[in-house]
Amino acid sequence: MTPGLEHYLVVSALLFCLGLTGVVLRRNLLVIYMSLELMLNAANLALVAASRFTGNLDGQVMVFFVVTVAAAEVAVGLALIVALYRRRQTAHVEDLTSLKL
């Protein structure tokens, strides 16, 4: 049986849930960031599949923009993490509680 839109969407949903679990579960800022990338990729897969099965290229253009924005986001986020590490010597969310009341 050739895979339909549903198959791709199920894979995309599972990957998204995995990424969300990572964001909630892991305590390392860098791994949290990687889980965010996983979620973005899952959304990309859903967009490409929808684009293929509805005969519309708009989804693929959207993926193009998502990839660009993700690259910019990674650059800024990693620069923030490095700046944070320089000041606090840690990349763990548990050690960053100075905004807590």
Added chain:
Amino acid sequence: MQAALFYIFAALALVCGFLVVANPFSRNPVTSAMFLVLTIVWLAGLFVLLHAFFLGAVQILIYAGAVMVLFLFVIMLLDLRAEERRRFKPLGLLGGGAVAVALAVLLRAAIHEGVPSEPAAAGLEGATEPLGRLLFTRYLLPFEVVSVLLLVAMVGVVLLSKKELK
């Protein structure tokens, strides 16, 4: 053939994605990054199966090539030995699992709402030419805005990585 490839790529992507999030053998961020590279490569395979050839190439060139190398640089830069000693908290495990399962149930309901199962237009190919034509006609303004966004991100990164902010 295509179905077999789909199942192989999807299974490998899911397994590698799981190993990014919760690797039972190693808590090292470098291992996570490597498995994320593998996940991205299998996703590029899925893109090719969906006839999105240009995006498959972009996925490998930009994600696996540029973004993950940046990640690895930063991981090596910040010496993260302490990570390997930390354990998962049971509450975190429970909460993360509960959130993911709830979202999975929600998405399952949304997916089974009713989707067309056949490719509508057989002529739809994600080749470079139609994609580029669309990008420079209907999506010209977003394209220009994204270029400004990249410039802003670049300036921001340069500013953030300066030693002393004046």
